Amino acid sequence: MTNKIPHSVFSNILILFYKLKYENPPRCLAVAAIYTRKQVWLSTSLIRITDMASFDFSTLMTSLSAGELPADLPYKEAVLCFTLFMHTFEVYLECRQLVYLRKTSLPAALQGIIKEETFQKSRVYSLDKWNFSMVRSTYSLIEGIAIIWYELLPLLWNWTLVPLAAMGLTADHEIVRSIVFTLVYILITTVIGLPWSIYGTFVLEAKHGFNKQTPSLFVKDIIKTFLLALIFVPILEGLLIPIIQFGGKYLALWLWLFMFSVAIVMMTIYPTLIAPLFNKYEPLSEGTLRSKIEALAGSLEFPLKKLYVVDGSTRSSHSNAYMYGFFKNKRIVLFDTLIKQCEDNEELVVAVLAHELGHWKEGHTVRQFVSGQVVSFVQFGLYTVVRNTDAIFTSFGYSDKPALIGLLLFQFIISPIDHIVGFVFNILSRMYEFQADAFARKLGYSKELREGLIRLQEENKGAMNIDPMYSAYHHSHPPLVERLEAIDMKKDD
Template sequence: MGMWASVDAMWDFPAEKRIFGAVLLFSWTVYLWETFLAQRQRRIYKTTTHVPPELEQIMDSDTFEKSRLYQLDKSTFSFWSGLYSVVESTFILLFGGIPYLWKLSGRFCGSAGFGPEYEIIQSLVFLLLATLYSALTGLPWSIYNTFVIEEKHGFNHQTLEFFMKDTIKKFIVTQCILLPVSSLLLYIIKIGGDYFFIYAWLFTLVVSLVLVTIYADYIAPLFDKFTPLPEGKLKQEIEVMAKSIDFPLTKVYVVEGSKRSSHSNAYFYGFFKNKRIVLFDTLLEEYSVLNKDKQEESGVEPRNDGEGDSEEIRAKVKVSSFSLRDPDSVFTRINSFLCFFLFAVLIGQRVLFAAFGFYDTQPTLIGLLIIFQFIFSPYNEVLSFCLTVLSRRFEFQADAFAKKLGMAKDLYSALIKLNKDNLGFPVSDWLFSTWHYSHPPLLERLQALKATKRD
């Protein structure tokens, strides 16, 4: 009877207390679940000290040990940073950090002659202060990750001066995008009437399309140098392949990623009939914007990209560029519309604001924060897992597509090479992999390709 009495007593709490308690409980439940999964994977890192028999022909023991130690260090870092994050969030909620910051932003506005009626102005000050706080508290973790872990394992190429300038520049650019977009969104919600969620959804859709369009041409070049891939065999092969599969390729760029890290990557962006591919210079190994500049300074004639490249290098470019799948844009748009619709339903519930310390006022921005970040958190976790499963399926489909193109052997070699270059650990706990890996683990992809490779 005592246990059931305690449960009944809990439901005697006011609704706002129950909502607040449920949010805290769920955040810690997610943290404990993530920690449980991480410890399962960490056990794999600790106990798998020798190359598995199925990998002996494709991975040497030295690379295997380097990747194991690298992932162990990353796992330790993730544990402590994750613990800090959940404790920090808990303290912010328990001690009224959000309403305090809102009142502080109101004081700033009041001192500048803007009263409570200027809610959008106060919201922008709130956003600026919140993102500044987040940047400052996250900075030590970012510095440690870059200059201790990445440096230790040979990936970091940044100096502290470059890192700090880059961080400040990112913060400024973020504010230049975040504040105007947020002010317009809040204004649309304010004047949109009963169907504001439709207008807000359309606005976010337009903004996302604009950002996708201008990102690589106007935003990314603020941080990295983008150079058109020089004419040569590699570019020709990419263009021929794009044409053969009706991929609407318009440009191919090489980005100077080597000034930050030796990690390799590639991506494409754009929409409709305007797609562009971006290759990291580290992906091409022998081609680098930095190396090219040095060659020009020394009077050495730079070779055309693609001349002398090994099959593995060209295959890496192909698998990185063409195994990517367009995001399920239809699903994304439907989900976004659903979220705005539910927001319209919930925004009038004063109990939600009271649960987080807003008893006398219901600012629209705070409503967005409470509903999208806290109330939707269970839905977001489920959605994230579903998208991970969907992404894994797309990756297998992309590999199967490569088989049909007769590139199974090249893809097999490329996956091994990419894993080696980035010190990826090829052995995974099945539950950790299922929950976290949007890309299938190396062994699973190689096994799917193995039969074709032998043909």
């Protein structure tokens, strides 16, 4: 007898979309089709997972004490069901956001501040991005399920024996095999993702006046990225895999030390060696803007060594500014688009940088880095448990336990925790944004920061109406309305 999802479940999905005013039947049916086409395996998976209700948790504790997970848990089915659950939840959030994007009036806090024409342009841009995102996420769901269910990655791993044989090597050469696997995987995913990148860049972004990238530059970026992979993948995996193979009982510590070192090295070489391969960085020319920025940095004892302008306009008209560097060697980078957008009032750029320097002064950058390292260390500790569990490898279709594949499977298993950690980090990030705004306000840039945030929102055609639940889950920065209200409230205190 074939198990199927009850019809009521399928109906509830459609009713949910309808109640949320999901007025796009073709896409609604496309999303619903994912569930109906996977009825057999999903119901079977649910049955196996439901069986866990009678699972003897003393067995779990015994396994954990031995440094592994139980052998009789449905790992692959659990990952697939969680993937569907998260997609359903995120579709629900997207539908909530769609209701807000379809609103034809500005939030009360922005009325009289944002021009109606600007609002309508940002609204159309946001709706176009929403449509594109929904189609792409639906495709990604189907692709992800197919990769796991049909065990395509194990097929790719087994195929790597072919190029190894051509090189006169055997399966015992795990490092070379892992490098081949990674590079081929990167190549395949790059090719598969090309249509989405092309449409997003040359259709969606171009339609709304943001894309400045030429086809030749687009191709060059792809080639450069793959060439960098050819350089860094062998180096990183050549060091990482032996650590996993011989790490012993201190594997988590060795992995953390390795990844910590990689993070430090990449933070050092990326701005000076890698980023210049894609963009041109030039010192900000002498003038009033440079003098104001240097004066601001000096007043805060910020060890500014270099002040650059990057030609972001060669790819997009979106704007940004950021800082980087260790200890007494700090650098600030301004996008040329930001300078152009604020050329009538340089104080707006200075106010934006006052906000960025607020992150430094309040220690946000260090806190985020340290908290990220703590999470990484805990995850590596959990990874050792996954690596020791043979059943996880066999559940996903692998006949052996390669170090690289263990890391890949760990990402699947740890996904629920990653979502929670990501949400917590968003909460912290939003709190830091408010603190950085307050710091800029204390420096006397309340008016300029307010105007600067509004200008950036207008120039980047950011969404004006945002669902609170959607924003809390997806955004690391608070919506414009919330930031303006916080600035005004502090100003009145």
